Amino acid sequence: xxxxxxxxxCVCPGSYDPxxxxxxxxxxxxxxxxxxxxxxxxxxxxxxxAFTIDERTELIExxxxxxxxxxxxxxxxxxxxxxxxxVGASALVKGLRGGTDFAYELPMAHMNHHLSGVETLFLxxxxxxxxxxxxxxxxxxxxxxxxxxxxxxxxxxxxxxxxG
Amino acid sequence: xxxxxxxxxCVCPGSYDPxxxxxxxxxxxxxxxxxxxxxxxxxxxxxxxAFTIDERTELIExxxxxxxxxxxxxxxxxxxxxxxxxVGASALVKGLRGGTDFAYELPMAHMNHHLSGVETLFLxxxxxxxxxxxxxxxxxxxxxxxxxxxxxxxxxxxxxxxxG
Amino acid sequence: xxxxxxxxxCVCPGSYDPxxxxxxxxxxxxxxxxxxxxxxxxxxxxxxxAFTIDERTELIExxxxxxxxxxxxxxxxxxxxxxxxxVGASALVKGLRGGTDFAYELPMAHMNHHLSGVETLFLxxxxxxxxxxxxxxxxxxxxxxxxxxxxxxxxxxxxxxxxG
Amino acid sequence: xxxxxxxxxCVCPGSYDPxxxxxxxxxxxxxxxxxxxxxxxxxxxxxxxAFTIDERTELIExxxxxxxxxxxxxxxxxxxxxxxxxVGASALVKGLRGGTDFAYELPMAHMNHHLSGVETLFLxxxxxxxxxxxxxxxxxxxxxxxxxxxxxxxxxxxxxxxxG
Amino acid sequence: xxxxxxxxxCVCPGSYDPxxxxxxxxxxxxxxxxxxxxxxxxxxxxxxxAFTIDERTELIExxxxxxxxxxxxxxxxxxxxxxxxxVGASALVKGLRGGTDFAYELPMAHMNHHLSGVETLFLxxxxxxxxxxxxxxxxxxxxxxxxxxxxxxxxxxxxxxxxG
Amino acid sequence: xxxxxxxxxCVCPGSYDPxxxxxxxxxxxxxxxxxxxxxxxxxxxxxxxAFTIDERTELIExxxxxxxxxxxxxxxxxxxxxxxxxVGASALVKGLRGGTDFAYELPMAHMNHHLSGVETLFLxxxxxxxxxxxxxxxxxxxxxxxxxxxxxxxxxxxxxxxxG
Numbered sequence: 001x002x003x004x005x006x007x008x009x010c011v012c013p014g015s016y017d018p019x020x021x022x023x024x025x026x027x028x029x030x031x032x033x034x035x036x037x038x039x040x041x042x043x044x045x046x047x048x049x050a051f052t053i054d055e056r057t058e059l060i061e062x063x064x065x066x067x068x069x070x071x072x073x074x075x076x077x078x079x080x081x082x083x084x085x086x087v088g089a090s091a092l093v094k095g096l097r098g099g100t101d102f103a104y105e106l107p108m109a110h111m112n113h114h115l116s117g118v119e120t121l122f123l124x125x126x127x128x129x130x131x132x133x134x135x136x137x138x139x140x141x142x143x144x145x146x147x148x149x150x151x152x153x154x155x156x157x158x159x160x161x162x163x164g
Numbered sequence: 165x166x167x168x169x170x171x172x173x174c175v176c177p178g179s180y181d182p183x184x185x186x187x188x189x190x191x192x193x194x195x196x197x198x199x200x201x202x203x204x205x206x207x208x209x210x211x212x213x214a215f216t217i218d219e220r221t222e223l224i225e226x227x228x229x230x231x232x233x234x235x236x237x238x239x240x241x242x243x244x245x246x247x248x249x250x251v252g253a254s255a256l257v258k259g260l261r262g263g264t265d266f267a268y269e270l271p272m273a274h275m276n277h278h279l280s281g282v283e284t285l286f287l288x289x290x291x292x293x294x295x296x297x298x299x300x301x302x303x304x305x306x307x308x309x310x311x312x313x314x315x316x317x318x319x320x321x322x323x324x325x326x327x328g
Numbered sequence: 329x330x331x332x333x334x335x336x337x338c339v340c341p342g343s344y345d346p347x348x349x350x351x352x353x354x355x356x357x358x359x360x361x362x363x364x365x366x367x368x369x370x371x372x373x374x375x376x377x378a379f380t381i382d383e384r385t386e387l388i389e390x391x392x393x394x395x396x397x398x399x400x401x402x403x404x405x406x407x408x409x410x411x412x413x414x415v416g417a418s419a420l421v422k423g424l425r426g427g428t429d430f431a432y433e434l435p436m437a438h439m440n441h442h443l444s445g446v447e448t449l450f451l452x453x454x455x456x457x458x459x460x461x462x463x464x465x466x467x468x469x470x471x472x473x474x475x476x477x478x479x480x481x482x483x484x485x486x487x488x489x490x491x492g
Numbered sequence: 493x494x495x496x497x498x499x500x501x502c503v504c505p506g507s508y509d510p511x512x513x514x515x516x517x518x519x520x521x522x523x524x525x526x527x528x529x530x531x532x533x534x535x536x537x538x539x540x541x542a543f544t545i546d547e548r549t550e551l552i553e554x555x556x557x558x559x560x561x562x563x564x565x566x567x568x569x570x571x572x573x574x575x576x577x578x579v580g581a582s583a584l585v586k587g588l589r590g591g592t593d594f595a596y597e598l599p600m601a602h603m604n605h606h607l608s609g610v611e612t613l614f615l616x617x618x619x620x621x622x623x624x625x626x627x628x629x630x631x632x633x634x635x636x637x638x639x640x641x642x643x644x645x646x647x648x649x650x651x652x653x654x655x656g
Numbered sequence: 657x658x659x660x661x662x663x664x665x666c667v668c669p670g671s672y673d674p675x676x677x678x679x680x681x682x683x684x685x686x687x688x689x690x691x692x693x694x695x696x697x698x699x700x701x702x703x704x705x706a707f708t709i710d711e712r713t714e715l716i717e718x719x720x721x722x723x724x725x726x727x728x729x730x731x732x733x734x735x736x737x738x739x740x741x742x743v744g745a746s747a748l749v750k751g752l753r754g755g756t757d758f759a760y761e762l763p764m765a766h767m768n769h770h771l772s773g774v775e776t777l778f779l780x781x782x783x784x785x786x787x788x789x790x791x792x793x794x795x796x797x798x799x800x801x802x803x804x805x806x807x808x809x810x811x812x813x814x815x816x817x818x819x820g
Numbered sequence: 821x822x823x824x825x826x827x828x829x830c831v832c833p834g835s836y837d838p839x840x841x842x843x844x845x846x847x848x849x850x851x852x853x854x855x856x857x858x859x860x861x862x863x864x865x866x867x868x869x870a871f872t873i874d875e876r877t878e879l880i881e882x883x884x885x886x887x888x889x890x891x892x893x894x895x896x897x898x899x900x901x902x903x904x905x906x907v908g909a910s911a912l913v914k915g916l917r918g919g920t921d922f923a924y925e926l927p928m929a930h931m932n933h934h935l936s937g938v939e940t941l942f943l944x945x946x947x948x949x950x951x952x953x954x955x956x957x958x959x960x961x962x963x964x965x966x967x968x969x970x971x972x973x974x975x976x977x978x979x980x981x982x983x984g
Contacts, residue, residue, distance in 0.1 A: 008172055008197070008198075008199075029283055032254060032283075033172070033254055033255055033283060033285075034172075035172075077634075077635055078635060079632065079635045079636065079637050081637070082635075082636070090196060090197055091197055093285075096266070096286075097763070098270075098759060098762065098763075098918065098919070099263045099266055099267055099759060099918070099919050100592075100756075100759040100760070102260070102263055102266045103263055103590060103591060103592040104592070106262075106288055106590065106622075106623075107589070107590075107622060107623035107624075107625065107628060108623070108628070109288045109623075110288060110291055110622065110623035111623045111628060111632065113288075114623065114642070115632070115637050115638070119193055119196075119197060119287065120287075120288065121197075121257075121285040121286065121287060122260075122285065122286040122287075122288075123283060123284075123285060123286075124270055124273045124274060124277075124284065124286075127274055127947040127948055127949075127950050127951070128947055128948050129947075130762075130763060130766065130947050131762075131763035131764070131765075131766035131767045131770065131947070132763075133763065136763060136764070136767060140735065140767065140771070142733075143733055143734060143735045143738075144735060144738070145735050145737070145771050146771070150770070241962075241963055242963060243960065243963045243964060243965050245965070246963075246964070261435070262431060262434065262435075262590065262591070263431060263590070263591050264428075264431040264432070264920075267918060267919060267920040268920070270918065270950075270951075271917070271918075271950060271951035271952075271953065271956060272951070272956070273951075274950065274951035275951045275956060275960065278951065278970070279960070279965050279966070291619040291620055291621075291622050291623070292619055292620050293619075294434075294435060294438065294619050295434075295435035295436070295437075295438035295439045295442065295619070296435075297435065300435060300436070300439060304407065304439065304443070306405075307405055307406060307407040307410075308407060308410070309407050309409070309443050310443070314442070336500055336525070336526075336527075357611055360582060360611075361500070361582055361583055361611060361613075362500075363500075418524060418525055419525055421613075424594070424614075425927070426598075426754065426755070426923060426926065426927075427591045427594055427595055427754070427755050427923060428920075428923040428924070430588070430591055430594045431591055434590075434616055437616045438616060438619055441616075447521055447524075447525060447615060448615075448616065449525075449585075449613040449614065449615060450588075450613065450614040450615075450616075451611065451612075451613060451614075452598055452601045452602060452605075452612065452614075455602055455783040455784055455785075455786050455787070456783055456784050457783075458783050458926075458927060458930065459783070459926075459927035459928070459929075459930035459931045459934065460927075461927065464927060464928070464931060468899065468931065468935070470897075471897055471898060471899040471902075472899060472902070473899050473901070473935050474935070478934070569798075569799055570799060571796065571799045571800065571801050573801070574799075574800070592756075595754060595755060595756040596756070598754065598786075598787075599753070599754075599786060599787035599788075599789065599792060600787070600792070601787075602786065602787035603787045603792060603796065606787065606806070607796070607801050607802070664828055664853070664854075664855075685939055688910060688939075689828070689910055689911055689939060689941075690828075691828075746852065746853055747853055749941075752922070752942075754926075755919045755922055755923055758916070758919055758922045759919055762918075762944055765944045766944060766947055769944075775849055775852075775853060775943065776943075776944065777853075777913075777941040777942065777943060778916075778941065778942040778943075778944075779939065779940075779941060779942075780926055780929045780930060780933075780940065780942075783930055
């Protein structure tokens with residue numbers, strides 16, 4: 001068999017507002033499957049999130065600093081297929097928490113394949129974290145709940161300062 | 165960033181009784197994402213299929229002969245995680261035709277991860293082929309329907325000889 | 329606007345082993361939407377059901393006798409698209425009890441459209457009958473349960489004689 | 493068998509902001525099943541869309557002008573069952589792109605049947621267009637993507653002028 | 657077998673804006689399974705609903721007044737697990753209208769179990785009311801539809817006064 | 821509020837061929853919500869399982885022996901609603917591993933409510949065990965996989981002796 005040349009690169013896109021242990025689990029597992037992983041923060045500057053892009057970047061970097069082949073970058077108002085072209089990635093990787101995630105992601109995967117030929121690979125989320133999404137985490141913190149163990153410790157503190 | 169050494173290898177498991185254009189599409193797309201792809205025919209010798217293992221192998225090899233980094237092999241009564249260990253693959257890749265496929269594959273992906281740590285990556289099937297499964301193809305041929313365009317031409321002929 | 333010529337005809341296919349009030353509800357509603365409705369019993373003579381084709385036909389005819397534009401017929405080992413061609417129908421109509429039915433019917437609808445261009449129209453089952461399927465009805469009767477109100481009265485008696 | 497008198501009429505409701513090739517495919521197929529088809533643009537004047545009602549109407553009319561038995565009309569703040577009564581239609585027809593669409597449409601179909609007895613018929617969308625929705629199309633265009641082949645050519649131009 | 661001491665208590669949470677016959681059906685059935693049922697109106701004071709908390713409370717109390725072991729109370733900006741602790745309930749009970757409800761409720765059930773160990777029990781909604789949600793009811797009334805039979809009579813009048 | 825008299829009793833039905841840690845988790849959690857729990861092994865003597873009814877009973881009893889308010893019993897060819905009547909239970913409780921389980925259980929819950937008024941309560945399975953079913957466990961053991969941690973230790977040994 002022949003072996004393709006050049007590193008195998010993929011993109012893990014999201015808004016990461018903020019990063020959760022579900023995201024970290026997916027990125028860790030993907031980092032073992034590809035030569036290089038780009039965690040891509042996609043955002044729309046017209047919409048305010050809980051955290052700024054710099055804060056989101058810093059929180060992700062702290063959480064995945066032990067993974068030498070992963071880097072983080074942010075794009076405003078950009079199609080994810082253009083991110084893939086720019087960084088030279090042939091695949092997007094998305095974690096799926098259940099059938100609802102899949103139903104939501106499927107048309108976008110087809111659209112992205114239509115637009116540029118990029119492939120989307122889906123990875124089943126760690127079952128112990130299927131209830132963990134950035135939005136549910138923020139709602140729990142706003143009402144005084146404790147999310148320790150569901151997001152990195154630095155994120156627990158940042159959420160508490162911002163929303164608690 | 166560092167780059168892992170050794171080729172990236174994955175396994176596309178199935179019974180392939182017989183191979184369809186849906187399978188071929190998935191293997192073609194996966195062959196662009198990994199250095200080497202092993203198409204693994206998993207079977208239970210106690211159960212008779214429409215085609216023998218040799219026939220299935222031959223039909224797949226004819227269909228993917230243009231892909232230099234893909235090879236075909238068969239295993240009897242073997243866990244797919246043991247196939248991955250044997251061939252040195254860190255990932256399984258499965259095509260998904262819809263949410264029902266995903267619901268069926270999800271527990272197996274978790275079980276395989278539990279058994280050996282192997283990852284399962286899901287790829288959305290070509291939408292134009294979501295109605296194509298080996299079992300529906302065989303049912304259509306048995307009742308006299310024409311499946312040209314849904315399976316490789318050699319498979320159309322083989323199905324006609326066997327079931328038509 | 330122009331008006332197409334010839335009667336609008338559709339096919340309601342199934343195994344009808346036996347007919348349930350869910351089937352009757354669908355056929356009644358469809359009979360108001362099309363000029364003529366053909367209830368098509370599709371069967372595989374190699375597989376024995378609870379009722380013979382003659383018994384199934386008789387039970388359906390008794391249940392839909394008040395609908396002047398509906399007729400019943402049976403086909404062995406025949407593709408449903410060939411039934412449509414034979415009776416001159418441009419559409420299949422299927423009742424859906426829920427998302428699982430839809431997921432099961434979707435690939436067959438695409439396959440039938442691929443084979444002959446026939447359209448499949450889906451109609452939501454009466455919510456009060458979503459738990460009524462021929463197979464669950466037979467299981468309940470076998471274990472001594474009462475299915476009055478879920479199937480026509482003649483079918484209650486026939487099930488009791490055959491399985492009770 | 494008897495044949496009902498009067499033309500068979502149905503309604504294809506939506507916001508059509510703007511019409512896509514998915515809509516056009518459904519209307520074309522439905523126009524072969526009914527004598528007359530009314531494409532009904534339902535809107536809430538309090539909410540601004542990307543296109544005005546006149547623009548939406550014009551874009552649909554350009555796309556379905558080859559279908560002699562189809563006409564387009566708009567209703568503000570109106571229940572779709574009242575539209576059906578007004579135009580004399582006994583059925584609504586909706587395209588379904590997948591199980592999520594079905595889950596969303598099912599309660600509305602039951603509600604509409606409850607309110608007026610009108611039937612809702614579902615038609616599976618062309619698999620090659622399951623990723624095409626007005627909202628995803630607008631998002632892609634806003635970020636500079638090319639949607640040629642997914643919407644009529646006149647809509648590609650209109651989207652470019654409005655959002656590109 | 658031993659028998660636990662103290663009454664068995666559960667919470668039926670929701671926004672109840674307004675209560676529907678679907679809610680009433682669930683509360684009636686649950687009142688036969690637990691010693692005491694607390695209908696908990698959870699709300700965010702920053703968001704205005706169609707009815708005030710006092711109005712919602714009054715409408716529920718009128719609808720469930722025949723059930724001696726059910727009481728109604730409201731909480732602002734409170735986690736539902738804290739409501740359960742406060743009233744001494746070991747379980748939440750939610751009605752499910754279909755698979756979409758389940759997919760939506762599942763992560764919240766896991767989150768609530770994670771936060772406090774409280775269990776969530778799901779009860780299938782009365783099939784004849786699967787199309788009944790507070791939001792669809794309000795939409796129908798706004799456009800002039802009649803919702804008699806889907807909500808208590810007092811709610812029909814209140815909706816008419818507020819939105820009709 | 822009034823308090824109902826008599827113990828609150830429920831039934832956890834299944835084939836338990838054999839019991840898994842998923843079953844044990846559900847029974848443990850349910851034993852905290854009801855005064856008494858009956859684990860009901862339902863079987864059809866005409867069909868052979870991997871384990872006899874005596875073996876299944878013994879394996880469950882060993883796994884739930886620490887729960888004083890739980891007992892195990894078996895019924896042949898019996899409707900589950902008749903089991904509930906016999907033991908004086910007002911509710912069935914089923915664990916759900918995902919949306920597919922729910923779709924499968926929903927018609928049976930409606931049927932059982934129709935037959936006898938008994939309620940079915942659904943409990944979300946422990947996410948860490950969503951991949952654990954008796955049938956998948958048996959398949960893994962047959963092909964030489966290790967299921968330690970997924971079933972009680974006594975079941976690991978019994979499976980090994982029977983199928984390994």
